Every structure is written in C-alpha cells, then in structure tokens.
Amino acid sequence: MVKNKDVHGKNRSSKILSKASSFQVVEAYNTLRANLLFSLSTSQKKSVIFTSSEPGAGKSTTCSNLALAMSQTGARVIILDADMRKPVQHKIFRLNNVDGLSKLLSGLSPLEDCLLETRSPNLHIITAGPIPPNPSELLGSQRMGYLIEALSESYDYIFIDTPPINVVADALMFLDQTAGVLLIAKQKQTHYDELQRAAEKVHNLKGNVLGVIVSSVSVADKPYKSYSHYAYESSNE
Ligand SMILES: Nc1ncnc2c1ncn2[C@@H]1O[C@H](COP(=O)(O)OP(=O)(O)OP(=O)(O)O)[C@@H](O)[C@H]1O
Numbered sequence: 001m002v003k004n005k006d007v008h009g010k011n012r013s014s015k016i017l018s019k020a021s022s023f024q025v026v027e028a029y030n031t032l033r034a035n036l037l038f039s040l041s042t043s044q045k046k047s048v049i050f051t052s053s054e055p056g057a058g059k060s061t062t063c064s065n066l067a068l069a070m071s072q073t074g075a076r077v078i079i080l081d082a083d084m085r086k087p088v089q090h091k092i093f094r095l096n097n098v099d100g101l102s103k104l105l106s107g108l109s110p111l112e113d114c115l116l117e118t119r120s121p122n123l124h125i126i127t128a129g130p131i132p133p134n135p136s137e138l139l140g141s142q143r144m145g146y147l148i149e150a151l152s153e154s155y156d157y158i159f160i161d162t163p164p165i166n167v168v169a170d171a172l173m174f175l176d177q178t179a180g181v182l183l184i185a186k187q188k189q190t191h192y193d194e195l196q197r198a199a200e201k202v203h204n205l206k207g208n209v210l211g212v213i214v215s216s217v218s219v220a221d222k223p224y225k226s227y228s229h230y231a232y233e234s235s236n237e
Pocket residue numbers: 015052054055056057058059060061062083086088162163164215216217233234235236237
C-alpha cells in the first residue's frame with residue numbers, strides 16, 4: 001500500500017513542472033524524455049542514475065521533472081532519493097521524510113512504509129529518510145541491489161537522485177544494477193574537464209553514460225541549441 005504523506009514543502013517545489021510552466025520548458029522535458037527512451041530502448045534495465053561532476057548542477061530538479069514527464073505518458077515511475085547527504089526530493093514534492101531509503105536499507109523500515117504517492121498518479125517516491133552516517137555503505141549493500149530488483153517488478157522506470165560523483169562515490173556503488181547515468185551539467189558552472197572526469201569514473205566501472213543534460217540554459221539566448229547528441233534542457237528561470 002502506497003502512503004500519501006503530502007504534508008509540507010516550501011520553495012523547492014517552485015521549479016517543478018506544472019500547468020504554469022512555460023511552453024519551452026515543457027517542450028525541453030518532452031524532448032529529453034524522448035531521447036532517454038531511445039537511450040533505454042536497448043537496455044534490459046530501466047533504472048537511471050542522475051548525477052553530476054560538482055554540486056548544484058541541477059540533478060534533483062532534472063530528476064523530478066523528467067520523472068513527472070515520464071509518468072505523464074502512463075508509465076509507472078518511481079524516484080529513489082539516494083542523495084542521503086543533501087536530500088531534497090521530499091521538499092520538491094512536499095512529502096514527509098520520516099521513513100525512506102536510509103531506514104529501508106538499514107532494515108529499520110519496511111518497503112510499504114517508504115513508498116509515497118505524489119500528485120501524479122503514476123509517480124511514486126522513496127525519499128532519502130534520516131541522514132545516516134554511512135551512505136556509501138548502505139548504497140553499496142546487497143539490500144540496495146534487492147530493492148532495485150524488487151522495484152523493477154512494479155515500475156517501468158526507476159529514477160535515482162544521487163550526490164555529485166567527483167565529490168563522493170555514492171552513485172557508483174550500485175552502477176551495475178542500472179542502465180547507466182545521466183550526467184547533469186550546468187551552463188556557466190560545470191567545467192568540461194570535470195565533466196569528463198565524471199564520465200571516466202563511470203566508464204572505468206564499465207557503466208554507461210546515457211547522456212549529458214545541460215541545465216539552466218537561457219531560452220532567450222539559445223532557444224534550440226543542443227549541447228550533445230543526447231538531449232538538452234532549457235529554462236529561462
Ligand atoms: N533547469 C534549471 N533552470 C534553472 N535553475 C535550475 C534548473 N535546475 C536546477 N536549478 C536550480 O539550481 C539549484 C540547484 O538545483 P538542484 O538542487 O536540482 O541541483 P543538484 O545538482 O541536485 O544539487 P546538489 O548537488 O546540492 O544535490 C536550485 O536552486 C535549482 O532551483
């Protein structure tokens with residue numbers, strides 16, 4: 001049974017896709033969704049890691065909006081907030097974070113207490129839970145593998161929000177359980193060398209970089225510019 005604990009939340013939710021979002025932003029996410037579907041079409045696994053080289057690149061925002069866009073096609077989607085150091089998915093979706101991934105992986109909460117509903121009927125979330133002392137260990141544990149396997153039975157896509165990989169290795173701990181990573185880069189912030197270093201970390205572990213998404217692209221400046229052969233995201237905020 002999925003719980004609905006839509007109880008609080010503040011400014012974090014302001015960048016979430018809604019009826020008020022501009023045409024360009026909605027279109028950017030739709031394009032992104034289409035490109036991701038192409039990237040995943042050859043993979044058996046449907047779980048995707050959202051990460052970046054450095055903090056603040058737009059991982060969490062992109063993860064939640066792309067999950068929403070994907071769920072709007074009728075696909076069953078779940079977001080896993082695996083950023084147990086700076087968790088924000090519960091803030092974005094205005095949910096309670098009493099239970100969640102940290103408690104689930106520690107064996108302190110059962111799965112049914114951690115599955116939360118959102119306003120989108122096909123989109124569920126497991127929030128990060130209380131901040132644990134050992135996030136990397138928990139994410140590298142067998143329980144994480146079992147969880148991804150179990151969720152794959154009930155959901156078409158699993159979107160996993162993680163910390164930046166040039167800072168901590170959390171996102172790499174369960175890389176082999178996933179189709180690969182989407183690297184989020186922020187315009188005028190992310191350095192090419194750092195992005196390349198992040199991609200190398202993934203390749204060194206025989207993981208896939210499914211694509212690079214550039215966030216915070218100014219619509220006014222570059223209305224249709226694509227930064228990679230995978231996808232782009234734009235926003236005029
Ligand atoms: N496409 C976008 N356009 C404009 N601003 C954005 C966009 N995506 C994210 N932001 C803003 O950038 C900031 C960082 O975003 P977010 O929290 O999604 O990044 P992050 O990579 O998850 O950060 P962290 O490394 O701290 O987890 C937030 O203030 C967010 O509102």
